Amino acid sequence: MTDIFGLLKGKPEDSDYEKKGVIVQGITGSYGSIHAKQMIAYGTNVVAGVTPNKGGQKFEETIPIYNTMQEAVDATNAKISIIFVPAKFFLSAAKDALNSGIKLLVAIPEHVPIRDTMEALDLAKQKGAVIIGPNTPGIMIPELIKIGIMPPMPFKAGKIAVLSKSGTLLYEISDALTNAGFGQSITIGIGGDPVNGTRLIDAFEMVKDIPDLEGLVIVGEIGGDSEEMLAQKIIDLGFNKPSVAYIAGRAAPKEKRMGHAGAIVMGTYGSAESKVSMFNKANIPVAKRPAEVPVLLAGKMEK
Amino acid sequence: MQLLEFQAKELFREYGISLLDSISSTNIEDGRKHAKELGYPFVIKIQVPVGGRGKAGGIQKCQNDDEFDIKYPQVMDLEIKGEKARAILLEKMADIKKELYLSIFLNRSKRCYTIIASAEGGVEIESVKNQIIKEIGLGDVSDEIANEVAKEMGLEGITAQGVADTLKKLSKLTIEKEAELVEINPLAIMQDDTVMALDGKFVTDDNANFRHDELQKYQEKTEIEEQAEKSGFSLVELDGDIAVVGNGAGLVMSTLDMLSDNGGKPACFLDVGGGATTESVYEALTLISKLDRVKGILVNLYGGIVKTTVVAEAFLKAYENNLIDIPVFSRLKGTESEKAKEMLQGSRTNIFDSVEEAINAAVMGVKK
Numbered sequence: 056m057t058d059i060f061g062l063l064k065g066k067p068e069d070s071d072y073e074k075k076g077v078i079v080q081g082i083t084g085s086y087g088s089i090h091a092k093q094m095i096a097y098g099t100n101v102v103a104g105v106t107p108n109k110g111g112q113k114f115e116e117t118i119p120i121y122n123t124m125q126e127a128v129d130a131t132n133a134k135i136s137i138i139f140v141p142a143k144f145f146l147s148a149a150k151d152a153l154n155s156g157i158k159l160l161v162a163i164p165e166h167v168p169i170r171d172t173m174e175a176l177d178l179a180k181q182k183g184a185v186i187i188g189p190n191t192p193g194i195m196i197p198e199l200i201k202i203g204i205m206p207p208m209p210f211k212a213g214k215i216a217v218l219s220k221s222g223t224l225l226y227e228i229s230d231a232l233t234n235a236g237f238g239q240s241i242t243i244g245i246g247g248d249p250v251n252g253t254r255l256i257d258a259f260e261m262v263k264d265i266p267d268l269e270g271l272v273i274v275g276e277i278g279g280d281s282e283e284m285l286a287q288k289i290i291d292l293g294f295n296k297p298s299v300a301y302i303a304g305r306a307a308p309k310e311k312r313m314g315h316a317g318a319i320v321m322g323t324y325g326s327a328e329s330k331v332s333m334f335n336k337a338n339i340p341v342a343k344r345p346a347e348v349p350v351l352l353a354g355k356m357e358k
Numbered sequence: 359m360q361l362l363e364f365q366a367k368e369l370f371r372e373y374g375i376s377l378l379d380s381i382s383s384t385n386i387e388d389g390r391k392h393a394k395e396l397g398y399p400f401v402i403k404i405q406v407p408v409g410g411r412g413k414a415g416g417i418q419k420c421q422n423d424d425e426f427d428i429k430y431p432q433v434m435d436l437e438i439k440g441e442k443a444r445a446i447l448l449e450k451m452a453d454i455k456k457e458l459y460l461s462i463f464l465n466r467s468k469r470c471y472t473i474i475a476s477a478e479g480g481v482e483i484e485s486v487k488n489q490i491i492k493e494i495g496l497g498d499v500s501d502e503i504a505n506e507v508a509k510e511m512g513l514e515g516i517t518a519q520g521v522a523d524t525l526k527k528l529s530k531l532t533i534e535k536e537a538e539l540v541e542i543n544p545l546a547i548m549q550d551d552t553v554m555a556l557d558g559k560f561v562t563d564d565n566a567n568f569r570h571d572e573l574q575k576y577q578e579k580t581e582i583e584e585q586a587e588k589s590g591f592s593l594v595e596l597d598g599d600i601a602v603v604g605n606g607a608g609l610v611m612s613t614l615d616m617l618s619d620n621g622g623k624p625a626c627f628l629d630v631g632g633g634a635t636t637e638s639v640y641e642a643l644t645l646i647s648k649l650d651r652v653k654g655i656l657v658n659l660y661g662g663i664v665k666t667t668v669v670a671e672a673f674l675k676a677y678e679n680n681l682i683d684i685p686v687f688s689r690l691k692g693t694e695s696e697k698a699k700e701m702l703q704g705s706r707t708n709i710f711d712s713v714e715e716a717i718n719a720a721v722m723g724v725k726k
Contacts (some may be wrong), residue, residue, distance in 0.1 A: 064515060169464060169535050171498055175414035176469060206661075221608020223660045230691075247607055249466050249538065249563075258466075276608055279466040302609040306618035307594075307627070309439075310360070310408060314592040314607025314629040316565055317466070321539075322409070322484060344616055345716070 087139030186252025213238015247315025277304030366558030598623025661692020
């Protein structure tokens, strides 16, 4: 099982405890550079960037840029990378990272072919590494480390874990939680693709044993059956921390892709009804509106 | 994208999967010519990208010219689950012994391709009994697996060979065309014990389109959808009167849900993507201005780092250029929202603090 906090924070005896190094792949691109700056401003320890043919240059006059991941990892010993390259270059960037010893790979690009994601996942499995995404806003421990593209304002340190297939709904719902006094211990963007490096169920495994976890928020959407799988897991384990879900796409027509490659109902596979009924079975209330999430969570906590 | 039956069959034919003779047409004149070439009897099959065609009367037997003249236009005029006929396929009738089910699909939760096979096909997959399910990684099917599946289906002799062979061809198609689903239902056992694909379903991975020029002829997009794609937006047309715009697929779906809960009828789903700029919002309004049925626009933007004044500028510009003359109901989350409200004072754009308020106003607004 993945010790996600071990990867993101490390152990108190580590020399880089709570300052784990992050490499940005595609740091000189317009998107990569904006978000590299934002991550640095948030306190993430960005130690290197990688852009082929730009090795030797510096990003923002301080952060060294390398041509390959191997050089960047050799120089920094970082175990985390975040990818900002265009979708068609994702697979080669991911292979470069995984073959160089990266253990946590955050894949931002949208529109990565499923086959490329599956190939990257196969390699990650062999190497004992974790992929978050693709098509994810990223992963963060609020007020400590942000590896992704999320704006900082909605998030506040706390004891609720938030897992989300959607980016903007993650911000929206975290914002509502923060305003209601529920900070977040960790937020994990699953991504909106049909195949996820870290599925809802895997993300749940990462957070379920957080010692002071006070609640779990699951932000799902139509398509696939990862919400159903998670609900079943929660039932099987008898997990009883206060949990609330939200499912987007109840009003979406069938057989149409709703923005995310993975947000499509085929027959009854992937329907909102199926997800809601499984969460109900797991005794997890499903909010009708994002703003209702903290209300339902507070209700669960009182019980 | 999801291919129509006759398109899926074009690919099947290319890969050597056995099929009945068939010809597609889009008008009755061509259809008549094809009827002569094919010879009676045959079936007329509506080509729509949804299932349930048989039940809806979209598949009709045809014995002679008189029947053809009545049934062809009937089938052509059908609308199945809101989908109009894209074409009509004429296909020879088959004298079959039995119907099987065979598919390879992307198993999202297991993150691998999976074979589903059954000796009891011909019904919708949800009702297919005695399913044989095999996970096959990235989609490759060895002789051993193919023969095993046929055996588990209880088949023997040339029928077993035929099924194993078809399965291997489906695997090749899945891998080479990057399919999410390839389905033959039914795969029929003929009187001579060979097998033939009587229907075909094919869904490809749109994100792999850039590697598949050969599939682009199957792409079916309205003019507006094409423009949306060029701008990097996702657009799904719906049949209501309130256009729904936002950033992020989840947020726009959520807005659609809440609007529907409150009695509103969405005219479209438009996701302008992660960020929001004056240009992207203006472009979104341009697209919506081309949809006649729209009486109001509901905008839900979670800006984060985006300045709402930037979005307000787009609205002002749209009115100034007479791009739109219908009201906009907007919830903008982000910085400088007070200033944005001031900018829009007296314009036909209403800004609200919560999406709930914006939705209520939109539902009331279009009723007027």
